[in-house]
Amino acid sequence: MRNSALDPRWHGRLALGLLLAPALLWLGALIILPHVDLAVLSFRERIGPRQYTASLAQYKTFFAEPLYWHVFLRTAAMSVIATFLTLALAFPIAWIIAKLARGRAGSLLFIICLIPFWVSETVRTLGWMILLRESGVLPAMLVKLGLTAMPVELLYRDATILVGLVYTSLLFMVVPLVSSLESLDNSLIEAAYDLGAGGFAILRRIVIPHAAPGITAGCIVVFMLTLGNYLTPTLLGGKNSQWFTEQIYTQFITRFNWEQGAAFGFLLLGLSTALVMMGLRISGQRFGDVMRRT
Amino acid sequence: MSTPDLVADAVVKRFADHVAVDSLSFSVERGSFFSILGPSGCGKTTLLRMIAGFIAPDGGDIAIGGRSMRDVAPNRRPVNMVFQQLALFPMMSVGENVAFGLARRGVGRADRVKRSTAMLERVGLGNAADKRVDELSGGQRQRVAIARSLVLEPTLLLLDEPLGALDLKLREHMKIELKQLQASFGTTFVYITHDQSEALVLSDHVGVMSHGRFEQLGTPQDLYYRPQTPFVAGFVGANNRIVGRTTQADGEIAEIATADGWIVRALTTGAIAAGDAVEVFVRPEVAILARNASELPPQHPQHAGEVQSVLFDGANSAVLLQEARTRREFRIALPQTGQFSDLKPQEKVAFSFDPSRAVCFAARAGAAGQDA
Numbered sequence: 001m002r003n004s005a006l007d008p009r010w011h012g013r014l015a016l017g018l019l020l021a022p023a024l025l026w027l028g029a030l031i032i033l034p035h036v037d038l039a040v041l042s043f044r045e046r047i048g049p050r051q052y053t054a055s056l057a058q059y060k061t062f063f064a065e066p067l068y069w070h071v072f073l074r075t076a077a078m079s080v081i082a083t084f085l086t087l088a089l090a091f092p093i094a095w096i097i098a099k100l101a102r103g104r105a106g107s108l109l110f111i112i113c114l115i116p117f118w119v120s121e122t123v124r125t126l127g128w129m130i131l132l133r134e135s136g137v138l139p140a141m142l143v144k145l146g147l148t149a150m151p152v153e154l155l156y157r158d159a160t161i162l163v164g165l166v167y168t169s170l171l172f173m174v175v176p177l178v179s180s181l182e183s184l185d186n187s188l189i190e191a192a193y194d195l196g197a198g199g200f201a202i203l204r205r206i207v208i209p210h211a212a213p214g215i216t217a218g219c220i221v222v223f224m225l226t227l228g229n230y231l232t233p234t235l236l237g238g239k240n241s242q243w244f245t246e247q248i249y250t251q252f253i254t255r256f257n258w259e260q261g262a263a264f265g266f267l268l269l270g271l272s273t274a275l276v277m278m279g280l281r282i283s284g285q286r287f288g289d290v291m292r293r294t
Numbered sequence: 295m296s297t298p299d300l301v302a303d304a305v306v307k308r309f310a311d312h313v314a315v316d317s318l319s320f321s322v323e324r325g326s327f328f329s330i331l332g333p334s335g336c337g338k339t340t341l342l343r344m345i346a347g348f349i350a351p352d353g354g355d356i357a358i359g360g361r362s363m364r365d366v367a368p369n370r371r372p373v374n375m376v377f378q379q380l381a382l383f384p385m386m387s388v389g390e391n392v393a394f395g396l397a398r399r400g401v402g403r404a405d406r407v408k409r410s411t412a413m414l415e416r417v418g419l420g421n422a423a424d425k426r427v428d429e430l431s432g433g434q435r436q437r438v439a440i441a442r443s444l445v446l447e448p449t450l451l452l453l454d455e456p457l458g459a460l461d462l463k464l465r466e467h468m469k470i471e472l473k474q475l476q477a478s479f480g481t482t483f484v485y486i487t488h489d490q491s492e493a494l495v496l497s498d499h500v501g502v503m504s505h506g507r508f509e510q511l512g513t514p515q516d517l518y519y520r521p522q523t524p525f526v527a528g529f530v531g532a533n534n535r536i537v538g539r540t541t542q543a544d545g546e547i548a549e550i551a552t553a554d555g556w557i558v559r560a561l562t563t564g565a566i567a568a569g570d571a572v573e574v575f576v577r578p579e580v581a582i583l584a585r586n587a588s589e590l591p592p593q594h595p596q597h598a599g600e601v602q603s604v605l606f607d608g609a610n611s612a613v614l615l616q617e618a619r620t621r622r623e624f625r626i627a628l629p630q631t632g633q634f635s636d637l638k639p640q641e642k643v644a645f646s647f648d649p650s651r652a653v654c655f656a657a658r659a660g661a662a663g664q665d666a
């Protein structure tokens with residue numbers, strides 16, 4: 001019989017286990033454990049003081065109350081729109097950084113994209129409020145230019161929320177796009193051009209297929225961040241924002257209804273997972289490939 | 295005579311303070327294989343990219359198939375290019391790669407498949423249409439790159455050192471294959487390379503390029519046997535280079551003495567007077583080697599030397615000598631008779647060469663003092 005402690009394979013496994021320990025601990029203690037607890041919470045109902053019973057009541061409430069699923073769908077739709085707007089805006093920026101700007105100019109552009117993130121999200125969002133509120137900079141300028149008779153309130157509109165969300169997410173789209181566009185060999189573009197392709201055909205047949213994992217990675221990250229964003233919709237959208245994270249916040253903090261909040265949390269998790277999987281299916285990407293680009 | 299497929303007329307391209315292509319004019323006959331041969335940085339890639347349309351010339355004009363290409367975008371030119379790294383599209387199958395250009399021209403799907411499959415069959419890859427590009431070997435990719443261009447029936451096929459990335463054995467094989475492909479398609483090929491053997495083997499005509507100009511334009515035989523400039527003599531094929539001054543230059547054969555007193559005779563090219571600084575080139579296979587001076591042809595000047603090393607390379611074997619008095623290196627190709635198979639270093643030998651087969655040029659500015 002061989003002594004298992006001396007088996008080199010066993011040694012390898014031990015080393016791997018030790019290396020992975022911090023990550024596993026982190027995953028277990030901070031992600032899995034709280035989620036298990038939340039899952040348990042979401043499947044129970046309070047029937048008296050300190051008396052609980054297993055039930056689907058929390059989930060039933062969600063479907064019974066139109067406000068909840070209305071906000072839920074609205075959050076999903078707005079997040080999808082914000083993701084596509086971010087992609088549309090980030091793609092040309094990433095193209096310029098990766099392909100057109102040479103050397104220092106490219107790094108400079110990248111830093112310009114990065115610098116706003118040195119400031120906290122709260123401060124950045126408050127900055128938008130200063131610009132957009134009725135007595136703010138932009139409405140005053142519109143009056144001065146004669147475009148509006150009186151200052152207009154630009155806050156608390158859906159468009160404003162979208163602007164804020166796109167602004168917050170831009171960098172997370174630009175980074176994976178730049179890396180996937182940088183790896184595109186310029187001679188492929190030239191070859192396609194040489195074989196008779198115009199700009200649009202090159203984009204559709206060469207650039208986008210090559211950058212697809214980067215595009216998908218960026219979209220997933222931005223979608224998740226947007227869907228789970230609390231600050232931007234709340235500050236820029238005010239009472240009208242109707243963002244699902246606010247509902248969760250209200251249940252936990254205002255209503256002190258943790259069971260309902262936990263159920264909402266799981267619904268949001270399910271929604272984001274379903275939409276991401278759907279996106280992967282539509283774009284024909286594999287999850288593993290995409291995650292390596294993130 | 296039909297119109298040449300490619301005419302360059304005083305084409306100029308400058309980059310900042312440096313002239314990459316310097317007022318170049320030439321034409322390429324329909325159906326011929328034309329090579330541009332030159333060291334890296336001589337401007338050949340710039341020239342090729344101007345023909346393809348990726349760079350606009352600063353002056354002059356390029357006409358393809360008799361039509362001026364000024365302001366014609368690369369995707370509208372009757373020219374296709376095989377890129378140095380081939381640039382096959384990894385996101386498409388082999389068949390889709392070949393059909394790509396046809397699709398851009400609006401050829402219908404069924405016709406596209408038919409034509410790309412037929413083209414793949416012609417290059418011997420009939421069953422590879424559904425393969426991924428990375429499943430092919432280097433030589434197969436090469437053929438796909440050529441098929442992808444030729445399926446569009448271009449007036450001109452440009453090839454940018456396409457063999458550079460292959461290993462030696464495959465390169466030799468692909469050389470022959472390229473020549474056969476060109477002959478069977480009859481398309482005009484413009485090929486750029488820094489490898490003189492590729493240019494000599496493949497081409498009908500070669501332009502030897504240096505510093506943005508053609509040093510000489512001619513058949514491979516012209517370049518090899520009748521080089522017009524010292525650059526061509528030094529760049530095309532192996533050559534012994536001897537630098538010196540003419541002591542006597544009446545008639546066709548001049549007598550040249552090196553600074554350290556070795557006297558050789560060679561055929562003059564261009565105007566050379568007595569006392570001029572010159573460069574003499576003697577091909578290794580022109581010189582005759584003998585163990586005894588008496589075995590050499592009596593009509594040619596004889597030289598003595600000492601074997602420095604024997605460079606055995608099968609049919610390309612040579613011996614490296616030192617001229618007896620000046621210790622200058624001189625390379626002689628060994629005959630295939632096996633007569634010198636037992637040659638040893640330090641052995642004393644005699645050699646001679648026919649002065650009418652050695653060439654002598656006025657020395658290039660700045661080149662007079664240095665030895666090759």
